[in-house]
Amino acid sequence: MIDYLVQNLWQVWAVIAVLCLILEMTSGDCFIICFSFGAIVAAIAAAVGLNGYIQLAAFAVFTLVFLFWFRPLAKRYLHKGEDNRVSNADALLGRKGRVVETIRAGGFGRVQIDGDVWKAVSRGDADIPQDTVVTVIDRASTIITVEAEQAS
Numbered sequence: 001m002i003d004y005l006v007q008n009l010w011q012v013w014a015v016i017a018v019l020c021l022i023l024e025m026t027s028g029d030c031f032i033i034c035f036s037f038g039a040i041v042a043a044i045a046a047a048v049g050l051n052g053y054i055q056l057a058a059f060a061v062f063t064l065v066f067l068f069w070f071r072p073l074a075k076r077y078l079h080k081g082e083d084n085r086v087s088n089a090d091a092l093l094g095r096k097g098r099v100v101e102t103i104r105a106g107g108f109g110r111v112q113i114d115g116d117v118w119k120a121v122s123r124g125d126a127d128i129p130q131d132t133v134v135t136v137i138d139r140a141s142t143i144i145t146v147e148a149e150q151a152s
Helices: 002-007 009-027 032-048 052-078 088-092
Strands: 096-101 109-113 116-122 133-140 143-148
Touching: 002 009, 009 032, 009 052, 032 052, 088 133, 096 116, 109 133
Parallel strands: 116 143
Antiparallel strands: 096 109, 096 133, 109 116, 133 143
């Protein structure tokens, strides 16, 4: 069995390349695919008949080349605009909600936004009564700062 693998080492490299491709599908970070490209180059080197040290060197060099050249290029095009999206609590800024528990001046109340209830404080010095529509203007941890909507 060992003799067969040594004589057909390109198959081992091909299996490594396929396994890396499968792992890349689970992560989508364009990191593991670079190892797959390195394994493909090593498989070609093995199929041509180069010795094991050259195969390992080809694997290492081409993996590094793809890590530093292909990965940034792929991430730029595959993940375009993702860094600009706000997430989590930062996505609340500017959103409108409804007061479900009166917000006392200098104290806390509760505001409902899309079914979630948040602890809230008022920016002004006046109480904000229940059922008032408010806009989120700031947040500190899980406490949002709101101001009442102006009546039109």
